[in-house]
Amino acid sequence: MNDLVTLSNGLAAAVQQTSRSIFGVTARRRMGSTGVHWRPGLVVTADHTVQTEDDITLTRPDGRSVSATLAGRDPTVDLAVLRVDAGDVPAARIGDSSAVQAGHIVLAVGEGPRASWGVVSSIASGRGGAGRALFDLDLTLYPGFSGGALVDVSGQVIGINTSGASRSQHLAIPAAVVEGLLDGLQRRGHIPRPYLGVSTQPVRLPDALRQRFSLEQATAVIVVAVQPGSPAAQSGLMIGDVVVSLGGASITDPLDLRRVLQPDRVGETVVASVVRGGEPRELQLRVGERSR
Amino acid sequence: MINLSHLAERLRRITAEVADSGASLGSGVLWPPGCVVTNAHVVRGSRAAVRLIDGRRLEGQVIARDADADLALLRVLGTGIPAASIGDMAAPVGSLVAAMGHPLGVRGALSVGIVHAVGPIRPGGRSWIQADVRLERGNSGGPLADASGQVIGLNAMVVGPLALAIPMREVARFVRAAGVSGT
Numbered sequence: 001m002n003d004l005v006t007l008s009n010g011l012a013a014a015v016q017q018t019s020r021s022i023f024g025v026t027a028r029r030r031m032g033s034t035g036v037h038w039r040p041g042l043v044v045t046a047d048h049t050v051q052t053e054d055d056i057t058l059t060r061p062d063g064r065s066v067s068a069t070l071a072g073r074d075p076t077v078d079l080a081v082l083r084v085d086a087g088d089v090p091a092a093r094i095g096d097s098s099a100v101q102a103g104h105i106v107l108a109v110g111e112g113p114r115a116s117w118g119v120v121s122s123i124a125s126g127r128g129g130a131g132r133a134l135f136d137l138d139l140t141l142y143p144g145f146s147g148g149a150l151v152d153v154s155g156q157v158i159g160i161n162t163s164g165a166s167r168s169q170h171l172a173i174p175a176a177v178v179e180g181l182l183d184g185l186q187r188r189g190h191i192p193r194p195y196l197g198v199s200t201q202p203v204r205l206p207d208a209l210r211q212r213f214s215l216e217q218a219t220a221v222i223v224v225a226v227q228p229g230s231p232a233a234q235s236g237l238m239i240g241d242v243v244v245s246l247g248g249a250s251i252t253d254p255l256d257l258r259r260v261l262q263p264d265r266v267g268e269t270v271v272a273s274v275v276r277g278g279e280p281r282e283l284q285l286r287v288g289e290r291s292r
Numbered sequence: 293m294i295n296l297s298h299l300a301e302r303l304r305r306i307t308a309e310v311a312d313s314g315a316s317l318g319s320g321v322l323w324p325p326g327c328v329v330t331n332a333h334v335v336r337g338s339r340a341a342v343r344l345i346d347g348r349r350l351e352g353q354v355i356a357r358d359a360d361a362d363l364a365l366l367r368v369l370g371t372g373i374p375a376a377s378i379g380d381m382a383a384p385v386g387s388l389v390a391a392m393g394h395p396l397g398v399r400g401a402l403s404v405g406i407v408h409a410v411g412p413i414r415p416g417g418r419s420w421i422q423a424d425v426r427l428e429r430g431n432s433g434g435p436l437a438d439a440s441g442q443v444i445g446l447n448a449m450v451v452g453p454l455a456l457a458i459p460m461r462e463v464a465r466f467v468r469a470a471g472v473s474g475t
Contacts, residue, residue, distance in 0.1 A: 003293070003294050003295070004294060004296065004299060004388060004439040004440075005439045005440050007294060007388060007439070008387045008388035008438065008439035009387070009439075011386045011387060011388060011406060012384040012385065012386040012387040012407075013386075014386060015384070015385050015386030016384065016385070016386070019385075107386060107406070109386075112385075112409055113385050113409070114385065114408050114409040114422075115385050115386045115406060115407070115408055115409075115424065116406070116408060116424040117386075117405065117406045117424060139424075140424060140453045142408070142453070142454070
């Protein structure tokens with residue numbers, strides 16, 4: 001029985017500790033969401049809950065309202081960063097998300113504070129973009145919980161929760177991904193949006209082609225438009241080219257392109273493996289930045 | 293090692309099954325001595341059968357009812373009827389809670405979760421203990437307890453994945469108003 005009471009007290013303390021750094025976020029019409037005061041003056045939330053860039057209001061833990069501005073966003077990982085005068089609201093205690101394992105007990109903390117609990121059910125590598133992982137959660141993300149904190153039993157924030165734009169998912173973006181995004185934001189002053197200048201559609205790869213080039217993937221994307229003067233045009237990419245990989249990651253549908261093109265890829269040169277007229281080619285693509 | 297079997301056993305002893313000529317209606321909490329507190333929506337008539345964990349079936353008579361508060365008090369006659377230990381402490385958000393009841397006809401089922409929030413679910417509404425715990429029909433009237441086994445709420449409603457329990461302070465007020473001296 002004492003073990004139970006100890007666990008219970010620990011969970012309650014973890015919620016209380018985290019709630020000091022939790023903001024309510026009002027940046028869309030129908031429902032508010034949650035944000036975590038990650039670094040002094042920077043609140044992280046789920047990108048899909050930020051539908052306005054001009055009129056963003058945050059609710060401090062003490063209930064007072066403060067206005068915020070959008071400092072940057074990365075829709076590919078569903079993160080947005082808001083700038084706010086946080087006053088005496090402390091920044092959250094950030095934990096080491098690389099130590100998280102499937103089966104760990106976790107809490108989701110939303111504004112209020114409100115909480116739910118469960119476990120990390122799996123860690124899906126690659127789904128958060130090239131080489132990045134997402135936490136799959138077995139817990140309830142209540143309405144308004146997107147952008148809130150995923151907290152371990154010691155009260156450290158190990159991720160940002162999101163139900164996704166569909167509201168049916170139960171995912172968390174690991175703290176390490178958030179840290180990387182914030183490092184880039186503070187280095188450049190903004191979060192760049194990668195740009196290739198290409199439109200694509202999914203395409204099924206004929207078996208003969210797959211065997212000839214030893215491709216495991218069943219689909220790729222076909223280029224249907226190339227913007228003149230864009231990075232894609234400069235690399236020599238042409239309408240009709242079938243892109244099977246980019247930067248070493250397989251491209252099976254147009255969303256895969258976005259997953260590869262994380263903000264930190266801007267300015268990098270990546271190799272696009274394409275099939276043109278039945279023959280393989282490799283093109284050097286310098287990832288551009290979408291104008292702001 | 294975390295083991296909830298003692299907590300489950302403790303709650304089973306103080307949780308009654310409230311039935312009506314055979315059909316199970318819901319759950320109830322044995323408290324104060326010789327009485328069962330449950331939801332008003334569980335017992336609509338003036339009598340109900342009360343089944344204890346030891347298998348005894350007792351006749352319960354409704355001696356107080358408050359439909360607005362969704363509370364009813366039954367008196368049962370028998371000897372050696374246990375009584376719940378009632379907590380008056382606040383239930384902090386995140387703390388463990390355990391519910392006992394007879395969901396979907398399963399007798400003495402334990403559900404475990406945490407306190408989601410305490411307060412109204414809509415502005416101006418009544419205050420609930422909102423719990424992140426899975427409850428079903430048949431849990432109504434049963435206890436919501438903290439990790440030490442103290443009953444902190446009476447399970448009353450489910451809203452989506454959220455369980456709503458009437459805080460025990462409110463239940464105690466109802467029992468006192470019915471002229472029954474509780475413990």
